[in-house]
Amino acid sequence: MVERIQKLLARVDRRDRWLVGVSGGRDSIALMELLVRAGFSDLVVVHVNHQLRGGESDSDARFVEELAGRCGIPFYQEAVDVKGRMEAEKKGIELVAREVRHEVYARALVAYEAKGVLLGHHADDQAETVLYNLLRGSNGLKGIRFENIVNIDGVSMRLVRPLLEIRRSEIDDYIARYEIEYREDASNAEAFTARNRIRHEVMPLLVDIMQREVVPSINAAAEVSREQGDFLAKELEMDQLLDPQGRIFLPAFKELDFVLQQSVIFHYLKRHGVPDLSRDLVARCVALKDTDVGAKCNLPGGRWMRRKEQRLFIQE
Amino acid sequence: MVERIQKLLARVDRRDRWLVGVSGGRDSIALMELLVRAGFSDLVVVHVNHQLRGGESDSDARFVEELAGRCGIPFYQEAVDVKGRMEAEKKGIELVAREVRHEVYARALVAYEAKGVLLGHHADDQAETVLYNLLRGSNGLKGIRFENIVNIDGVSMRLVRPLLEIRRSEIDDYIARYEIEYREDASNAEAFTARNRIRHEVMPLLVDIMQREVVPSINAAAEVSREQGDFLAKELEMDQLLDPQGRIFLPAFKELDFVLQQSVIFHYLKRHGVPDLSRDLVARCVALKDTDVGAKCNLPGGRWMRRKEQRLFIQE
Structure with a gap:
């Protein structure tokens, strides 16, 4: 050790x-x-x-x-x-x-x-x-x-x-x-x-059910998931999607693959200090991109994600 | 329903x-x-x-x-x-x-x-x-x-x-x-x-410990993982890595990000009908790329993955 x-x-x-x-x-x-x-x-x-x-x-x-x-x-x-x-x-x-x-x-x-x-x-x-x-x-x-x-x-x-x-x-x-x-x-x-x-x-x-150690398996799978997430994050070059005010520019965002849309929102929320990011919250924020759903999504901590004039952004 | x-x-x-x-x-x-x-x-x-x-x-x-x-x-x-x-x-x-x-x-x-x-x-x-x-x-x-x-x-x-x-x-x-x-x-x-x-x-x-349903959470996470894996698989365009005999050409393979190397091997083994692909098996096959480890890796079903003349391939 x-x-x-x-x-x-x-x-x-x-x-x-x-x-x-x-x-x-x-x-x-x-x-x-x-x-x-x-x-x-x-x-x-x-x-x-x-x-x-x-x-x-x-x-x-x-x-x-x-x-x-x-x-x-x-x-x-x-x-x-x-x-x-x-x-x-x-x-x-x-x-x-x-x-x-x-x-x-x-x-x-x-x-x-x-x-x-x-x-x-x-x-x-x-x-x-x-x-x-x-x-x-x-x-x-x-x-x-x-x-x-x-x-x-x-x-x-x-x-x-x-x-x-x-x-x-x-x-x-x-x-x-x-x-x-x-x-x-x-x-x-x-x-x-x-x-x-x-x-x-x-x-x-x-451990009793599987008749083997499970910690190494779980951690190895998490490592793969982390590497994939990091790779996607590197690929997406988020800055190309933001307008000069740092808001997500929807026409560019909508061009992305669904997986990248999730990664962009995940990193955007994280970068703005939103705690406890769940898959569900990310999915609800991604859904804001389409005009046929509500234009706001509540975030933990009393803020919300908002769609306005072809942009997505966080409002205090 | x-x-x-x-x-x-x-x-x-x-x-x-x-x-x-x-x-x-x-x-x-x-x-x-x-x-x-x-x-x-x-x-x-x-x-x-x-x-x-x-x-x-x-x-x-x-x-x-x-x-x-x-x-x-x-x-x-x-x-x-x-x-x-x-x-x-x-x-x-x-x-x-x-x-x-x-x-x-x-x-x-x-x-x-x-x-x-x-x-x-x-x-x-x-x-x-x-x-x-x-x-x-x-x-x-x-x-x-x-x-x-x-x-x-x-x-x-x-x-x-x-x-x-x-x-x-x-x-x-x-x-x-x-x-x-x-x-x-x-x-x-x-x-x-x-x-x-x-x-x-x-x-x-x-369910008792979390005081909530866990099936939707587990399945949503698996969905994200599946989407990420599919996205990576699409990105890697495996055919550019194979020689005319369908073997993995190592000089090109080694240029890849580690995450993509894993994806390539995973899909290569899968395409060749190797059953029960574990993370460990994929990692051992990826490790074959370096000349300082053994040049063979056993596969389920009596076959093996082999490195020879700058190629990785499956030998019956």
Whole structure:
């Protein structure tokens, strides 16, 4: 495992300053240990206290702080009010938890002038995400990327996941071999959600039925889907479709193959920060191109997609 | 439901002679009833007796024969030895059952000079197939097509699935409303396999976890994947890559994007009748392009893919 991670880590410069997101659970603790052993010498440990498990959450934070201290690594933490924000914004626990984590990382990124954030997602997380997104209605198979860039409050933040090709069982072996301490239940907010049932009920059932590992199959298929999507995105050269105001010019758009129309809309919405892009939402926006349907489509976050004067665009 | 099927059936001419595959189970019986009501006047009922359930299998055959007789529809049947062939050819039950069904259909197609075969696969079958293929390691998301053409012993046979967008629950409602008789356990060989556990254990668990229907989401994602794959296949214009002997010319092949290389190999293997194309097999054949790996790759059916003199080709 260590050799494979070394290979993946070759894509990030270990002399740069990197944040590492550490919940205190086995995955993020293993990541931190691996990074230290791999010679990353300018790390900052960032811990987000989701405050979802009372005193346990506070103990997790202290555990991570002490560990960072023993390793001589700077420690940054914030406690966030996930529950309050869920109620205030009428959003699900996973979405809010991810949003607040990203906001905390972005503040730490600015404060420490770091290169990006290293996260502990591994191959089993990937397969569970692909399956979860498939069940929610994703546009093709959608997983987590090895590396992506998110924009948070004007901060462009690089997220890198060095363990993404490593199985959970390999991490367990690593933790056991080096007798590494971690907090058993420390984890992000996912422990409370459908994601958790996919992990603990669906995945073992699928392995039992198929009589083989299913994580590699799911992840390989997602990789093919990702490559195809990237290829299409490259092909479409979206800028040729936009007018000087950045709106989609319908006469050009209508010339496209249906698959490319979906890709254009998907990337247009994504570029404008529309969250939770489902296949259904993309299809409804594509349908706006024809004049025999309504000229507006609601988007998450109170905006809408609109057709007017041969253009499609987002209206606030 | 009937209106949606009418729309789908607009793609096949009801004045033509069509075979309809009828196991006696609710899906194929519903299909047959729907076709009769929709004005298909030149049907031939084809029943394949898999002989997997002893006397019950024979009763299924008699039930379908009597029903066809009451409707004034010609009846064609064959009994096949699935178990014997599984042992002789060391193949799984599903593969053998599908092969023998297709062979029976092809003989009936020739005997009756029919246009093609109408089959009772529905939306739930589709989602289960997509999931099953994903778990086995499919090249992207692979489901059943509304229409495809298979070549059996030199016979080119069109298979059409008019119910593919209809949910199992809608078929149940239809069966109940018109008090249509069917054989409860009559079905193809799938009742004995992993497919059956996906249907009865996995799908209900996923609906419970997600608190929503998952069949439409899975099928929509598969549709996107299929459209992307078709688009790529169209783009690659494979013939430019083949030499006059029909072998893949490596210097041209190596110029392609990795995604297109996979598509080329996938379609090349498919065109040469290689069964059970997995993502892994495609990847191993693509890897042959580089001279630092072995120059042969085993294919199912005792053939292999070979690299020689800057060409990739299949050797018997």
